[in-house]
Amino acid sequence: FAVQQAAMFYPSAFQTMFIAIALVLIIGAERGVIQARTIAALCAGAALGLAYLVKEDAALVVPAIVAASILAGFPRWTVALGVCVGAASIFFTESAIYLITTGNATFRLTTTSALEGASTVSSQLQISDIFKPDASLRSLYLFPDEVGIVWWLLIPALGSAVLSGHAAMRFIAALFVIVAAYLQFGSASFSSYAPLPKTPRYTVI
Secondary structure, three states: OHHHHHOOOOOHHHHHHHHHHHHHHHHHHHHOOOOOHHHHHHHHHHHHHHHHHHOHHHHHHHHHHHHHHHHHOOOOHHHHHHHHHHHHHHHHHHHHHHHHHHOOOOHHHHHHOOOOOOOOOOOOOHHHHHHOOOHHHHHHHOOHHHHOOHHHHHHHHHHHHHHOOOHHHHHHHHHHHHHHHHHHHOEOOOOOOOEOOOOHHHHOO
16 A cells, blocks of 8 residues: 555645644744744644645644643643644635635635535445444554554554653644544534545545
């Protein structure tokens, strides 16, 4: 599977890069490695905004960071607020451009997601299996030949992060759990429940 992915051009690599940059900026600002804390937080948010421009589901990371910061007490609320402002600046800039050019500020969302209504998948189709409640866990832990053993290794890694006593590690662990929970139970539609697809192609990244 990894060889197959390496031979194709997917946006996920760039999306992951921007999210990683954002997390480095957040942790660096909170630990004092980056002195300009406010600027770093705004840049982290802008990086998440760029990740959203690359692939829409990166928008999930912004509220997840806020929730993780509340649970872990890291980073401080001013940094989390700066991240939200930075991400919002990218989103509203894009929305303004779409409003001017298409007359619809949410043009991107309505054309690339199930925002206007959840799409249904017939139970007679084989693809409907990817929408079953246990599909995410099965694809992560029962198909090591497709996704590797990294998800098995994450179990002790998360436990170690929670017990380490470091706020930054607890923040990363909480962020991971929140995002993973949404990928398992979340909806692809804002108006009605539409389970997210759960295949190795998506969960491995």
